[in-house]
Amino acid sequence: xxxxxxxxxxxxxxxKTVQLNLIQAVNLALREEMRSDERVLIFGEDVGARGGxxxxxxxxxxxxxxxxxxxxxxSEASIVGAAVGMAVRGLRPVAEIQxxxxxxxxxxxxxxxxxxxxxxxxxxxxxxxxxxxxSGGGVRGGHHHSQSPEAYYTHTPGLKVVMPSTxxxxxxxxxxxxxxxxxxxxFEPKRLYRAFKEEVPEDDYTVPLGKAALRRExxxxxxxxxxxxxxxxIKAAAALEKEGISVEVIDLRSLIPWDKEAVLExxxxxxxxxxxxxxxxxxxxxxxxxxxxxxxLFDQLQxxxxxxxxxxxxxxxxxxxTYLPGVNRMLRAAARLLEY
Amino acid sequence: MFKPFxxxxxxxxxxxxxxxxxxxxxxxxxxxLRLWRDMVRARIFDEKLVTLLRQGKTSFYAQxxxxxATQVGIAHGxxxxxxxxxxxxxxxxxxxxxxxxxxxxxxxxxxxxDDLCKGRQMPHHFGSAEHRFVSISSSIANQVAPATGTAxxxxxxxxxxxxxxxxxxxxxxxxxxxxxxxxxxxxxxxVLFVCENNQWAISAGIATQTASQGIAIKAKxxxxxxxxxxxxxxxxxxxxxxxxxxxxxxxxxPALVECLTYRIxxxxxxxxxxxxxxxxxxxxxxxxxxxxxxxxxxEAEGLLPDAETLSxxxxxxxxxxxxxxxEAENNGYPTWDSMFDDVYADLPPHLEEQREFLRRxxxxx
Numbered sequence: 001x002x003x004x005x006x007x008x009x010x011x012x013x014x015x016k017t018v019q020l021n022l023i024q025a026v027n028l029a030l031r032e033e034m035r036s037d038e039r040v041l042i043f044g045e046d047v048g049a050r051g052g053x054x055x056x057x058x059x060x061x062x063x064x065x066x067x068x069x070x071x072x073x074x075s076e077a078s079i080v081g082a083a084v085g086m087a088v089r090g091l092r093p094v095a096e097i098q099x100x101x102x103x104x105x106x107x108x109x110x111x112x113x114x115x116x117x118x119x120x121x122x123x124x125x126x127x128x129x130x131x132x133x134x135s136g137g138g139v140r141g142g143h144h145h146s147q148s149p150e151a152y153y154t155h156t157p158g159l160k161v162v163m164p165s166t167x168x169x170x171x172x173x174x175x176x177x178x179x180x181x182x183x184x185x186x187f188e189p190k191r192l193y194r195a196f197k198e199e200v201p202e203d204d205y206t207v208p209l210g211k212a213a214l215r216r217e218x219x220x221x222x223x224x225x226x227x228x229x230x231x232x233x234i235k236a237a238a239a240l241e242k243e244g245i246s247v248e249v250i251d252l253r254s255l256i257p258w259d260k261e262a263v264l265e266x267x268x269x270x271x272x273x274x275x276x277x278x279x280x281x282x283x284x285x286x287x288x289x290x291x292x293x294x295x296x297l298f299d300q301l302q303x304x305x306x307x308x309x310x311x312x313x314x315x316x317x318x319x320x321x322t323y324l325p326g327v328n329r330m331l332r333a334a335a336r337l338l339e340y
Numbered sequence: 341m342f343k344p345f346x347x348x349x350x351x352x353x354x355x356x357x358x359x360x361x362x363x364x365x366x367x368x369x370x371x372x373l374r375l376w377r378d379m380v381r382a383r384i385f386d387e388k389l390v391t392l393l394r395q396g397k398t399s400f401y402a403q404x405x406x407x408x409a410t411q412v413g414i415a416h417g418x419x420x421x422x423x424x425x426x427x428x429x430x431x432x433x434x435x436x437x438x439x440x441x442x443x444x445x446x447x448x449x450x451x452x453x454d455d456l457c458k459g460r461q462m463p464h465h466f467g468s469a470e471h472r473f474v475s476i477s478s479s480i481a482n483q484v485a486p487a488t489g490t491a492x493x494x495x496x497x498x499x500x501x502x503x504x505x506x507x508x509x510x511x512x513x514x515x516x517x518x519x520x521x522x523x524x525x526x527x528x529x530x531v532l533f534v535c536e537n538n539q540w541a542i543s544a545g546i547a548t549q550t551a552s553q554g555i556a557i558k559a560k561x562x563x564x565x566x567x568x569x570x571x572x573x574x575x576x577x578x579x580x581x582x583x584x585x586x587x588x589x590x591x592x593x594p595a596l597v598e599c600l601t602y603r604i605x606x607x608x609x610x611x612x613x614x615x616x617x618x619x620x621x622x623x624x625x626x627x628x629x630x631x632x633x634x635x636x637x638x639e640a641e642g643l644l645p646d647a648e649t650l651s652x653x654x655x656x657x658x659x660x661x662x663x664x665x666x667e668a669e670n671n672g673y674p675t676w677d678s679m680f681d682d683v684y685a686d687l688p689p690h691l692e693e694q695r696e697f698l699r700r701x702x703x704x705x
Contacts, residue, residue, distance in 0.1 A: 041496065067496060077516045078523035081485020082492055085503075088474060089424065089493035105515065112479040113486055121467045121475035122458035123682040157683050181685035210688065257688035 015203035023193040025167035025200050026056045026132070029174035030094065032204060034064050037092060040178060042069045044079055044096030053098055054134060054193055076106030080131065084113045087127040092178060100135035100187060101144045107152075114183040115158030128181045130174070135163070136228040136278055137310075137324055138191030142317035148227075148279035148310065153185045154255050154288070160209055161255040163187040165230035167198050169253055172207030179206065189228035196231070212259035214266075218246035221334060222266040224289065225276035226252040229325060233276050236330040245338065255285050260292060267293050271302035272337045278324050281309040303340035308333045342580050344565035345557060349600050352575040355628065357636025367575075369643050375416060375574050376638065379408035379631045381657045382433030385442075386605070388661050389449065389464075393609050397669065398449045400463040402430045403605030409630030410536050410599040412437040413577025418504050418532070418585050424472045424494070426487035426505045429465060430536070430603070431476075434506065440471050443664050452671040458682070459674040472501075481511040484520030484533070491524065491531035491594070502530040502588050510541025512558065513549045521596070525562035528593035532585050533559075535596065536571065538603040543616035559596035571599030572630040575637070602628070676702050 020028065034040045042057055042064075048071040051058035061069040072079050076097055083093040097103050103110070110131070118126045137146035153161045160182050164170040170188065177184040215230070216237050225233045230251050237247035248266050252258050267273045273293055275286040290305040308325040316323055342350055354360050367375075382404060389401045404411060411433030418425075420438035427434060435445060444456050448466040451459035456468055457475055467475025474490075477483060487505030494501050511517050512535060524531050535555045539546045552558060559566025569580045577599055584595045602625040606613045613622070638644035680687060680695045687695070 073519070073523050073526055075519040075523065078485045078488065078519035081482075081516065081520060082489030082523060082527075085426070085486035085489020085491070086493040086496075087489075088486065089490045089497075091493045091496065093489070105519075108479060108482060108516065109485060112477050112482050116477070117475060118684075119682045120457060120460045120465070120477070121469070121682075122456050122460060124456055124467060124469035125475055126685070128685075160684070257690060260689065 015201045017199040017201050019197045020167045020200040021194050021197045022164070022167045022170045022188065023054055023056055025171040026174060026188060027058055027060070028200065028202075029171040029178075030057065030060060031063070033175055033178045034060065034068065036204075039090065039092040040068070040094060041086065041091055042094045042096070043072050043082070045074055045098050046071060047096050052096060054190065056096065056132065056188075076102055076104070077109055080106035080109035080114065083129040083131065084109060084117065084127050087129040087183075088117065088125050092128060094130045094132060094178060097131055097133040099145050100133040100149050101147045103133060103149065110153070110159070110183070110185070111156055115156045118182075119158055126181055127183050130177045130184045130186050132174070132186045132188060134190035134193070135187040136189045136191060137315055137320055138228060140317070140320050141190075143315045146315040146320070148277070150185075150187055150255060151279055151283055151285045154285050158183065159256060160184045161187070162209060162253070163189060163227040163255065164253060165189060165192060165227055165251055167200050169207050169213065171200055172205050173209065173253060175204070176206035176208055180209070187227065191228050192231070207253065209254040210257035210259055211253065212262040213251040213253055214248070214262070215251050216247060216249040218248035219270055220246045221272040221274060221337060222248045222250060222270045223274045223276060223330070223334070224250045224252065224263055224266070226255065227277070229276045229278050232325070232327045233330060236327045236334065239327065239331060240334060245334075247334075258289070263289060263293065264296055267297050268300050271300060273301070273305045274330065274333055274337055275305065275307045276309070276325055276330055278310045280312045281307065282312050284309050303337045306333050306337055342567055342583055344567050345560065346568050347553075349568050349570040350576050350580055351570040351573050352579065353573055353633060353637045355633060357633060357638075357640045365641070372638060372643055373645065375412060375578070376631070376634055377653055377657075378412040378415070378437040379433070379574065379634065380654060382408045382411060382436055383631060384654070384657050385432060385436060385661060388665065390609075392449070392665065398463045400609055401449070402464055402608045403603065404430050404433045406604035406625060406630070407536060407538055407571070407601045408433050409574035409634065410571035410577055410601045413574045413599070414504070414506065414534055414581050416578045417581025418502070421471055423501050423585070424474065424490050424503045426474045426483040426490065426503065427476055428483065428507045428511065428536075429476050429478060430508065431506055432464070435466065435473060438471070438473070440466070440468060440473055442661065443668065444468055446664050446668045447671065450668050452668055452673055454668065454671045455674075458678055481507060481514035481517040481520070483507070484511070484517050485523065487531050487533075488520045488524040488527065488529050491529035492527050495528075495530055500589055502532055502585060504532045504534060504585070506534045506536055508541060509535060509537040509539065509546050509549050509555060510544065512555050521559070521562040521564070521594070524594040525564050528591070530588050530591070531594045532581070532588050533594065533596045534581070535598040536601060537598050538601050540603060540607065540617065542607040542611060543613075554598055554600075556596060556598035564594045564596055566596040566598065569597060569599050571601030572628050572633060574630060574634050
């Protein structure tokens, strides 16, 4: 994975860098934003002394005090709701929901308040907040610790939806999200938290939402994905390369907004598109990507757009590895695309 | 100092207008008349909006007739325009008495060009940043946890504002209500929760909402005082709110006030209340009219202006509202392209495309 560190589209790394994994990059982003903006507050379950169950907020309470980094009652509705009220009053809350699977008690606050208050008030009130939450499978977490619910949020106007797959992007996207004047649902693929390290600048930089990263250039086939599936997508591309097939790999990085231009450019170039994600297949966000690709490039495609996704089952604990779309499933789908 | 958790509601004046208990009036005649005027204004506004609805000029309205003492009492007990309010959808009496401009309220109900909310919500879901009155959401109890958050922000910022959060009795059944109060208690947030218990959540009576003895007592579970107040007594509501609000402001943490009141009208313009409650009950409460009770008090104290003065004030209010309504109707409606504003801080590419699509469609018409 280090081969793809520092996406080609990211700025030159002149400053001092440090080797970080994804969770450490999240921690650094939070630390930097808290240092530079007193309006940034962090709260959620176990984020204080404990530093979060995955240690995303490790050391932050010690540095910034319990006024700015604090534990809340075990209630997603009040965590999200309080974030909305704080944001409306001028703060920049960053709330942690311990697992994306636990967001549901707070979802009305997200859908009815966070996403809508700007619109329904005609722009008089805004909710610039970030909800960080670990999502996805691959850590043998079982049903309620493995789901990929991002499509629900992409279907809600007013929300921005982000999912990084590298430490560099995690830091840059999170910093950008905190500074945005919109509510952001920031999914962190938990299986990548400690999967690898890469060079991350210690200085300030942001990665804008809505810009995909070109992980690998190629001309025979485009693999487009985001989040937890990206390392496998890159491995699949490398395997195909050995067979003489040139594969382009694109990491969307954010789903709302998403980089339609980068996707269409790549699809027009290769004529073959494989969409990968681990969320359940039906009404998966990639369905939207597929739809746009066929609408815009119908006569330039060499094959139908194909999708490798999770299954339309609740997440199965014992079949964790089977459920996830690994390299082999991607290769089989690629073979079908290439044979078409 | 009022006592929390009383079995009987806190009251200042009886049905006959006579003082109950020993207390001295701290309001001057002009302030008392202002309370009366604000209640009458809310009532007349209600009547006008119902007429407007019957004329088909607006599509929805939630009456507050019968609840004037509660709503006006709240407005007069807080620092209106300074404290933040997360209201619910029946708070026009509170809004008007707190200085929320009549023209903005009307513009929102009509969804005209002047609507501060740009015609985005169903009628009667107003909000004004300038007046610190947060735009109303239809989702029940949805404002409770955000109100707690606003109060937490006020505390963090070292402000002496407080947040006032109102809701009906039905809201106290929602998970968000409990979550919001619990967090406020834990965070010692400067938030004043006020239940406008009008005893009916559409067609479900208070017995359907809770098995506890009213709402105020629930405060105990969240580590805050709960006050049970006669919501038909504007002086009692005003005084309790004022005292409790100042205590909340001084850093003692949140509080809950329950005002026992009654909505005389239907839940909304789409409701037929004869299907679920007796006419006897409605008539009983119509007889407990808070405006009449207050008039009897003013009379007993020798402070009620003569009939001519009172009808002069009514005429003035009528003219004011009629004028605003007439003017509002001529202000036009938001244009097609405003649909895409305010979804996000900036227009993202996918919305830009959709806006362009609609532009072409509009031009083809």
